[in-house]
Amino acid sequence: MALPKPVPVSLFFTCLADAFFPRVAFATAAVLERFGAEVRVPLSQTCCGQPAFNSGNRKEARKMARKFLSAFAGDEFIVTPSGSCAAMVKNEYPALFRDEPGTLSLAVQAGERIYELSQFLVEVLGVTDPKSSFRGKVTYHDSCHLRRGLGVSEAPRKLLRAIPGVKLVEMEESDRCCGFGGVFSIKYPQISCRMVDDKIERILATGAPIVTSGDIGCLMNIGGTIARCGYPVRAIHLAEILAGDFEVPA
Numbered sequence: 001m002a003l004p005k006p007v008p009v010s011l012f013f014t015c016l017a018d019a020f021f022p023r024v025a026f027a028t029a030a031v032l033e034r035f036g037a038e039v040r041v042p043l044s045q046t047c048c049g050q051p052a053f054n055s056g057n058r059k060e061a062r063k064m065a066r067k068f069l070s071a072f073a074g075d076e077f078i079v080t081p082s083g084s085c086a087a088m089v090k091n092e093y094p095a096l097f098r099d100e101p102g103t104l105s106l107a108v109q110a111g112e113r114i115y116e117l118s119q120f121l122v123e124v125l126g127v128t129d130p131k132s133s134f135r136g137k138v139t140y141h142d143s144c145h146l147r148r149g150l151g152v153s154e155a156p157r158k159l160l161r162a163i164p165g166v167k168l169v170e171m172e173e174s175d176r177c178c179g180f181g182g183v184f185s186i187k188y189p190q191i192s193c194r195m196v197d198d199k200i201e202r203i204l205a206t207g208a209p210i211v212t213s214g215d216i217g218c219l220m221n222i223g224g225t226i227a228r229c230g231y232p233v234r235a236i237h238l239a240e241i242l243a244g245d246f247e248v249p250a
Contacts, residue, residue, distance in 0.1 A: 006038035007125070008076040012068075012114070014085050015047045016216040024216060027243035028081045028117055035125050037079075042071040050088040053096070054183050062096050069093075069106045077124065078114040081239045083146025083214045084182075086116045091149055116146055116214055117239055122155040128162060132244035135165030139208040141199070141222065142175040143215035156214055156238055166241070171202040180221035196225050203233055212238050 009032055013025035029039050049064030068089065072078050080086050093107035121127040138160060147153045153175070160168045179185060179195025199222060203211045211233055213219050223235030 003124070006036050008040070009037040009120075010040045010042060010072050010074065010076045010078050012045060012048070012072065012078055012080040012082075012085065013041070014080060014082045014216065016220065017081060020220065021216055021237065024081050024237045024239050027237070027239040028079070030243045031117065031121070031130070031239060032079060034131060035121065035127055037125075040076060045071040048085045048088050049096075050085060050092075051182055053088065053092055054181075058096065061092075065089075065093055065096055065107070066103065069103070069110055072110060072113075073106070076113070077120065078110065079117055079120045080114065081117050081214065081237060082216060083116045083143050083150055083152060084217060086114050086119075087145040087149030089114045116150060116152060117242075118156040118159055118214055119150065119152045121242075122158055127159065130159050130163055130242045130244075132163045132242050133165065134163055134241045134244045136210050137167045137169055137206075137208040138210045138212055138241065139169050139171045139203055139206040140174060141171070141178060141203070141211055141213040141218055143213050143218045144175075144177050144181070146214045147175050152214075156212075159242060160212070160238075163241070163244075169206040169208045171206045171208075173202060176202075178218045178221050180217045182217065185221060192221070193225075196221055200225055200229075200231060200233075204231065208233070210234050210236055210241075212236050212241055214238050 017025040032039050047064050048068050049061040053061035090111035097103040097107045160166050178199045179192035185192040219235040226233050
């Protein structure tokens with residue numbers, strides 16, 4: 001399929017990026033623009049509804065999902081630096097609106113248009129060279145929703161391996177959950193803490209000073225424990241590594 005030039009993209013920057021990690025949103029936009037995307041940022045966007053959905057509050061989840069569908073109405077690709085949010089839209093929106101034919105059609109269309117960043121770069125734009133100046137030894141954590149929900153595991157690795165200054169070192173059980181799981185870490189904090197401790201043991205065993213992933217939630221969970229314990233590792237989102245040196249707009 002021939003893509004229009006420039007490629008129209010709507011950026012869904014997610015709640016966590018908006019509230020805690022705006023650099024990830026800026027990095028995502030910078031990478032997309034580097035490869036010919038015309039990035040639109042709908043200012044009416046809020047949460048995709050995943051926290052409510054995972055808590056069993058379908059009524060609130062549908063409310064948030066309708067707002068998402070309204071904010072991202074159109075024909076553009078929807079790209080997000082979150083495998084978790086992309087999986088929510090693609091996999092769960094159809095179930096939320098199965099009894100509402102009109103909205104179900106919009107939900108299915110949105111699911112066909114939404115991509116996690118690395119997935120979009122590799123599968124849609126065909127990027128083979130991220131053109132990043134980032135340097136360092138890196139290990140990669142497979143977030144549950146990106147790997148299992150979207151089936152994406154090779155795209156981020158392909159991009160990391162293509163950066164001349166990056167050495168990718170695989171950790172054992174890279175696809176084992178870090179213990180975040182959104183509301184799981186709130187409901188079951190003791191289990192969550194044990195899970196993230198196990199994850200960090202595997203990260204440290206690689207000798208890499210940087211761990212990256214395609215989900216902010218995972219990195220917030222892993223990075224929080226790293227900071228509290230003083231481990232010599234930094235948790236950096238994949239979008240920031242792909243962006244390399246870039247300036248955050250004032």
